Structures are given as structure tokens and as C-alpha cells.
Amino acid sequence: MTEEKGTVVSTRRSNYPVRSVCFSATWWLRFQHINQPLATISQKIAYLGIKEHQPPIPHLSTTKNLQTARLAIADFNDALETDNTIWMGIRKKSIRTHIQQFLYKSMHSTHRIGPQWRHIPNYEDRKFCSTCNIPKSMDHILIYCEATPCNTIWSLAKETWPHAPHLWRDINLGTILGCGCLTFPNQDIEQHHDQNRHRRIPKGATRLLQILISEAAHLIWVIRCERVIQDHTHQESETHTRWFHAINTRLTNDKIIATLIKQDKRAFKLVRDTWEPVLRKTMDLPNDWIFNREVLVGRRLW
Numbered sequence: 001m002t003e004e005k006g007t008v009v010s011t012r013r014s015n016y017p018v019r020s021v022c023f024s025a026t027w028w029l030r031f032q033h034i035n036q037p038l039a040t041i042s043q044k045i046a047y048l049g050i051k052e053h054q055p056p057i058p059h060l061s062t063t064k065n066l067q068t069a070r071l072a073i074a075d076f077n078d079a080l081e082t083d084n085t086i087w088m089g090i091r092k093k094s095i096r097t098h099i100q101q102f103l104y105k106s107m108h109s110t111h112r113i114g115p116q117w118r119h120i121p122n123y124e125d126r127k128f129c130s131t132c133n134i135p136k137s138m139d140h141i142l143i144y145c146e147a148t149p150c151n152t153i154w155s156l157a158k159e160t161w162p163h164a165p166h167l168w169r170d171i172n173l174g175t176i177l178g179c180g181c182l183t184f185p186n187q188d189i190e191q192h193h194d195q196n197r198h199r200r201i202p203k204g205a206t207r208l209l210q211i212l213i214s215e216a217a218h219l220i221w222v223i224r225c226e227r228v229i230q231d232h233t234h235q236e237s238e239t240h241t242r243w244f245h246a247i248n249t250r251l252t253n254d255k256i257i258a259t260l261i262k263q264d265k266r267a268f269k270l271v272r273d274t275w276e277p278v279l280r281k282t283m284d285l286p287n288d289w290i291f292n293r294e295v296l297v298g299r300r301l302w
């Protein structure tokens with residue numbers, strides 16, 4: 001029996017019929033982990049192993065979305081991210097799990113929208129937005145569609161943003177898909193320090209930005225699905241309520257994690273850095289606000 005990378009290996013010592021498979025040394029090491037002697041590996045297992053060892057070919061739409069996210073992040077951060085760091089950004093803790101799943105599917109274009117309907121008999125017209133009469137796409141649904149309250153929700157997100165207005169950039173599909181990688185360039189942070197003399201801006205502001213963009217995009221998607229699937233029309237007041245509910249759910253989760261689960265100064269500081277500037281816009285905060293469940297965004301207590 002010979003074993004060499006990229007060579008044909010014969011399994012003549014086995015009790016099975018003589019077979020020859022082509023595989024690499026790395027692939028062979030993977031089989032050693034499951035204690036499978038080389039002589040007993042069937043051709044089916046070997047073929048599956050070879051297929052598994054080969055990296056998957058990225059789908060064209062995934063590559064396109066990754067590039068869209070990369071350019072948007074570069075415009076924001078002044079740095080080019082790799083595919084790997086963009087995928088890791090989607091898994092940041094600042095983004096809730098179900099929104100991570102939404103962003104993951106959006107990056108792979110697996111939602112059944114627009115062109116995915118064109119080959120389904122009797123449903124071809126679903127390729128187009130019934131209100132705007134243009135082909136549906138994720139960026140149309142999340143940013144431009146007149147049928148969903150995109151403008152209202154993005155305006156609410158911008159109003160919630162408590163830091164300098166120039167730090168809130170225009171939103172596009174790349175910004176949404178790559179929101180986990182968004183950080184502020186150094187000059188903006190320094191400028192913002194000078195303007196507001198707030199020593200805890202950068203990390204909290206970055207986290208807040210990721211929260212606001214991810215929550216707004218997902219809320220628009222949820223409202224869109226309710227409109228299309230359940231035929232529910234959302235009033236302006238309901239949209240406002242849903243937005244503040246989503247943001248306050250994040251705030252409450254952060255408070256619970258910091259005060260009941262982690263209970264350390266680092267967790268307290270992260271929550272304060274993220275939410276204090278938002279809350280100070282509408283109320284005078286007591287020092288122990290983090291323990292008060294009634295301290296919420298958009299509510300006046302004192």
C-alpha cells in the first residue's frame with residue numbers, strides 16, 4: 001500500500017474488492033480521527049471524503065453580496081474586509097441571533113423574492129413589487145419600497161442615533177449586510193471627542209450603530225412579510241410602536257445580561273457606553289438606571 005499526496009492508492013490488503021482512490025494526505029488524516037483503517041474504506045466513503053475536502057464553490061449572488069458589503073464597509077471604515085471577516089461580523093453579539101440568521105440568508109440570497117418566482121407557473125408576477133412595479137430585490141424591500149414603511153423606520157433609527165449626525169451615513173444594502181463590521185474611522189472619533197467631550201463614545205457608539213442598523217433592517221423585513229403574507233396594513237403609529245419595542249427589547253436584554261448574569265464592571269460599562277447617550281436625550285438618568293427596568297428609549301420618567 002502506498003500513501004502519498006495526490007497519488008493513486010491501492011487497497012489490495014483489504015478484504016474488499018480491489019479499489020483505487022485518489023486523495024491527499026490531509027484527507028487521509030481526517031479518516032484517522034474516526035479510526036477507520038485505510039484498507040476498509042469503501043469507494044463511496046472515499047468519494048464523499050474527497051468531495052467534502054474540496055472547498056464549496058461560492059454562489060454568484062453570494063459573491064456579489066459580499067463585494068457589495070465589502071465596498072460599503074470600506075466606505076465607512078476606510079479598510080477592506082475579507083470574506084471571512086464579513087461572515088464573522090454577521091455573528092457579532094451586538095446582532096441578535098434571529099437577525100444574524102436573516103443577514104446570513106440575505107447574504108446568500110435565499111429568501112424567495114423577485115427573480116426566484118419567475119420560473120414558477122402562475123406566480124411569475126410576484127417577481128415585481130405590486131406597489132412600485134419594479135423587480136423585487138432585497139435592497140428595494142429594505143430601503144426603497146414605498147409599500148413598506150422603510151423611510152419611517154430608517155428615520156426613527158436616525159433619530160435614535162444620539163451622536164454627531166455626520167457619523168450616521170446613508171444606508172444601503174452593503175451597509176446592512178456588513179453592519180457587524182462597521183466601526184468609526186479614527187479621525188471621526190477624535191472629532192467627535194472634541195465636539196462632545198464624551199470619553200466613552202467609540203466602542204459604545206460602534207455597538208449602538210450595529211444594533212440600530214440590524215434591528216431596523218429586520219423590522220422592515222418582518223413588516224414586509226406581514227403585509228405580503230398576512231395582508232396586514234401597518235399604520236404609522238404601529239410602526240413607531242414596533243420600532244421602540246424592538247429597541248427596548250435590546251436595551252432590556254442588555255440590562256438583564258449585565259446585572260443578573262455577568263454582574264461585572266466590564267459588562268456594566270459596555271451597556272452604559274451603548275445606551276446612556278440615547279437615554280440622556282429624553283430623560284435625566286440616575287446613576288443606577290441600569291438596574292431600573294422602567295428606563296426605556298422613548299419614555300420620559302422624570
Ligand SMILES: [Zn+2]
Nearest residue numbers: 129132145146
Ligand atoms: Zn416596492
